[in-house]
Every structure is written in structure tokens, then in C-alpha cells.
Amino acid sequence: MAAQIDFDLKPHPTIPKPDGPLLVCIMDGWGANLEDEWNAVHVADTPCYDSLRKVDNRFRTILAHGTAVGLPSDADMGNSEVGHNALGAGQVIDQGASLVDKALASGSIYEGEGWQHISKSFATGTLHLIGLLSDGGVHSRTDQLYGMIRGAADRGAKRIRVHVLTDGRDVPDGSSVRFVQELEEVLASLPGVDAKIASGGGRMGVTMDRYEADWNIVKRGWDAHVLGEAPNVFTDAGTAIKALRAEDSDAPVTDQWLEPFVIVDEAGKPVGPVVDGDAVVIFNFRADRVIQISKAFEYESFGAFDRVRWPQTNFVGLMQYDGDLKLPARFLVPPPAIAGTSGEVLSRNGLRTFACSETQKYGHVTFFWNGNRSGYFDEALETYVEVPSDKVPFNQLPLMKAREIAEAGKEALRSGRFDQVRINFANPDMVGHTGDMAATVTACAFVDACVRELLDVVDELGGRWLLTSDHGNADDMVQRQKKTLKPILDEEGKPVALTSHTLAPVPVAIGGKGLPEGVAFREDLPKAGLANVAATIFNLMGYEAPAHMQPSLVHA
Numbered sequence: 001m002a003a004q005i006d007f008d009l010k011p012h013p014t015i016p017k018p019d020g021p022l023l024v025c026i027m028d029g030w031g032a033n034l035e036d037e038w039n040a041v042h043v044a045d046t047p048c049y050d051s052l053r054k055v056d057n058r059f060r061t062i063l064a065h066g067t068a069v070g071l072p073s074d075a076d077m078g079n080s081e082v083g084h085n086a087l088g089a090g091q092v093i094d095q096g097a098s099l100v101d102k103a104l105a106s107g108s109i110y111e112g113e114g115w116q117h118i119s120k121s122f123a124t125g126t127l128h129l130i131g132l133l134s135d136g137g138v139h140s141r142t143d144q145l146y147g148m149i150r151g152a153a154d155r156g157a158k159r160i161r162v163h164v165l166t167d168g169r170d171v172p173d174g175s176s177v178r179f180v181q182e183l184e185e186v187l188a189s190l191p192g193v194d195a196k197i198a199s200g201g202g203r204m205g206v207t208m209d210r211y212e213a214d215w216n217i218v219k220r221g222w223d224a225h226v227l228g229e230a231p232n233v234f235t236d237a238g239t240a241i242k243a244l245r246a247e248d249s250d251a252p253v254t255d256q257w258l259e260p261f262v263i264v265d266e267a268g269k270p271v272g273p274v275v276d277g278d279a280v281v282i283f284n285f286r287a288d289r290v291i292q293i294s295k296a297f298e299y300e301s302f303g304a305f306d307r308v309r310w311p312q313t314n315f316v317g318l319m320q321y322d323g324d325l326k327l328p329a330r331f332l333v334p335p336p337a338i339a340g341t342s343g344e345v346l347s348r349n350g351l352r353t354f355a356c357s358e359t360q361k362y363g364h365v366t367f368f369w370n371g372n373r374s375g376y377f378d379e380a381l382e383t384y385v386e387v388p389s390d391k392v393p394f395n396q397l398p399l400m401k402a403r404e405i406a407e408a409g410k411e412a413l414r415s416g417r418f419d420q421v422r423i424n425f426a427n428p429d430m431v432g433h434t435g436d437m438a439a440t441v442t443a444c445a446f447v448d449a450c451v452r453e454l455l456d457v458v459d460e461l462g463g464r465w466l467l468t469s470d471h472g473n474a475d476d477m478v479q480r481q482k483k484t485l486k487p488i489l490d491e492e493g494k495p496v497a498l499t500s501h502t503l504a505p506v507p508v509a510i511g512g513k514g515l516p517e518g519v520a521f522r523e524d525l526p527k528a529g530l531a532n533v534a535a536t537i538f539n540l541m542g543y544e545a546p547a548h549m550q551p552s553l554v555h556a
């Protein structure tokens, strides 16, 4: 495919190049959804957003979920990986979830080099599977896990251990109980195979850190999964989860935050530490939250924490998580091929980019935006700035680092050193995931104020801007009854929080003092999605849209 891409940008016939920079601003997790008291975007005081919505032909919504972003079905909510891939690449790419589905259905997963690698341990060692136990479809899916477990048992695996990270973020809190039961049934159904859950913990505190926000998270996972050490030991996972959730206590704990645990036998010995000669599969298809644990398994020289013991294993990822680092070296399903991203087009044409977010979303505006590529296309032309995120549950500090990001953005805009300034505000998404309505309202209002400041600076400079989002989240904070859409209530009559992303479309708005009057949204693309944004951005920068991208949303 790469060979067919024409990277040469041509001037747009009617939209001249701007005098100032183009600002691309992503409000992560800000969807356009039913406007009632559980929509934090709607409830928040958002004078900037409200004014943009009133501008004819320069505000619309676009699809951010399902097949529009390369997910298997339209029942799949969007997420940051697929969202930023589509925004940055301008293309709809078959995503990891779809590719794994196809590889399992065709059996090709069992024919590759990755499967051969783990099979070497089937007769004499243990096969370990580590990942997010959830059917949320953002990082992993239980049906794929069960498929791999059954496939391994059919192909001679004699001893299987599963290390489960509980979700409650892409699926309702409390669903971990059901997933563990279901998994235990699958494990018990394998004839002649010794199969058990060996360890686990909640995804936010165990194993699934991202962008090196806090390596302690990964260390906790390593200790539990590999060394068989954790502050909590139980003889079965169902009991572990119920006890750690502490539902009847004064301080219940949600699935996302369960402490690490290890399953032990009657003699108190861990049932499944990882040892030399074992095989290890990370069963998440999405990259960001399993890159660090993959490094811990794969890298000989590793200084992030003391591994104590580094077992020599046949290690694979469900996919290759980082194409540039070639990490992991072996994998079960080849990752999506994403070529000709907008970042590469910009740098090949000598255009200068600034990208900034805080740690939690830093890789979203760089790595995901650039087609799951770490590093730079051309370091001389790209400046990437990461503002360190706080290390707390984000409803405790809902402003997060939006102030610092806005300041960095303004400085970059004013510097005159960049043609495109790309910003991601993490708040609506990260605070939305906590399920805390009041904090999420605060988060949305603050982001709105920061966006206003950025747009004002663009105007000062005679530039142009495009404001959008990658998927919904803050726009619905409650679980709803299917037909009436009324909140589901718990035993005490309180609405049950929705911590996941939503299926909502997202807004896209364009403007700026430097945007010629005739530039407006076309009306013939009612089903447009995130993949239509990249071409739009090139138009706003005064170039024709690259031919390999989905059509631009604007006409001039």
C-alpha cells in the first residue's frame, strides 16, 4: 500500500494557506449525546462549546464508534486507540479486535510463528495467559480468550494458568464476578488439562499502566503473575474478587481498583508462578496498557523495577504492540497496517508539528495519531511535549493538567515555529471513567474554558482551528434501561454509574479569524466519521486532501 501513496501536498485551489498556525484540539471522551441531567457535557457550564454549536455550517457531529472506526460491529463503542488512529491516518483501518476475530475464525492464528513459539511449552511447561478479563472490546475480549484457551487445549497444552485483570471501566462495575465464573467454567471444561486462574488484580493498579505513568503498577502485576507474590492470597478467584470488592464494608472497592491477589493451593503455595520454559501470552489486542509488561518479559536489560527473577519464557503478544520497537518480537496476529498517516505527510512536506498532552493521553496524540508508531518521522520538524499526569484517581483532581497543556499550546501557537499545533485534553475521558458525575461536570467546564483561551490565541494570530473529540464518555454517566433510557437504580435507589465510553457521535467545529468565509461543512456526508477529519485538516492548512484519505468535511 505504501508504494501507492502520493505524499506530495498540492496547494488547495481555493483555500489559501493561513497566515498563522492551525490548531487541532481534541477533547478526549467528549460526545454529543442525549441532553439530560446525566450528560456531564450538557450539565457543565460550557460557554465556548455552546457558542460554537450555534455557528451554521461550521459545527457538526461525526461517527466515532463501530465500523466507522474499523471495529467489528456497530455495537462496539469507540476508544482512544481506534479514535486517534482514524483521526491521524484519515483512513478506516481494520482494527486489532477485527483482525483477531478473523484470525480465530479462519484458524490462521494457529499457523503463525507466534503460535509455534508458545507450542514449544505445551507438552512440558505451563501456558500463561495475562490480560484484561472483559467483553468491553476496548483492550481485549473474553470470547477471544476462551477461543485461544480451547485452541491451546486442542493442540496439546497440558497446563494452563490465567492471570486476570478486572475491568469495571469498559464494562459495568461488579461484572468481574460474572467473568471469573464464566472463565472458571471454560477452564473446567477442558478434558485432561490442568487449568486454573493463578493471579489477578484491578486494571488501574495492577499491570496495565500506560505511557510509563507509574511503573509500580506493572511491578505489582509482575510480583503477582510471575513471582506468585501479593498482599492477598486466596484459594480461588471467585472468593478473591468478592473479598477484595468488600461490598458490605464501609470502603467498598470497584473492579478497576482491586488489589493484586495470588491463588494458592491448600499448602499455601502459589498455583501458577511463571518459570523457565513456560509460555506466556498477553491476550490484550490493544497496545498502550501492555507495552510495559511486555518489556518486563522480553528485555534482558531492564531497569524499571527489580524483577527479582526473570524467567526464560516463550513470550508472545496477541499482537505486536509497537512496530518500531518490534515489541514483542513474536505475536499471534499481525497488527493493523497503518500507512500514510497525516503526521508522515506533514513531515515529508517539511511542515512543522507540535503535539502535547499529559501522560495519560500523550501517546494518544503521538503514538496512536501516527499509526501506532513511537518516535518521530523527522525530529527536526516535530516537537512532542508530555506534561506529567497526577497519580491519583482523577475525580480527586478533575482539572488534571489541562491548565499546563493549554499554556504549552498557547506558547507553541505564539512561537511561530509550527504549522500544526495538536492538543489533547484528557479530562472528560479520564474523569468520566471514574463514574463521578460532579467531578466530570467540573472537568468538562474547565476544558471548555481552556479551549476558549486557545481559540482566542489562534484568533490573535490570524490562524485557524479544528476542535473535535475521539469518542464519547462524559456525555453519559449513568447506566440506563434499554427502552425508557431512565437510569438503572441500585438497591438503595441510587442511579448506577456508567464508567465506560459511549456510542455517541462526537462534535467537530472549525473556525478562526484566518478561515476564509466560504469554508463550511459539506452537506453530502451525513455518515462521516473520525477518518474524515485528517483530509479536513489538510484543507484548513491550505492543501488539497491526500487522495488516500477519506473525503474532507469541508468545501470552499
Ligand SMILES: O=C(O)[C@@H](CO)OP(=O)(O)O
Residues within 6 Å of the ligand: 029, 078, 079, 080, 081, 138, 139, 169, 170, 289, 429
Ligand atoms: O483507559 C483506557 O485504557 C481506555 C478505556 O479502557 O480509555 P481510552 O480509550 O480513552 O484510553
Ligand SMILES: [Mn+2]
Residues within 6 Å of the ligand: 028, 029, 079, 080, 081, 083, 429, 470, 471
Ligand atoms: Mn479517548
Ligand SMILES: [Mn+2]
Residues within 6 Å of the ligand: 029, 080, 429, 430, 433, 473, 501
Ligand atoms: Mn477512555
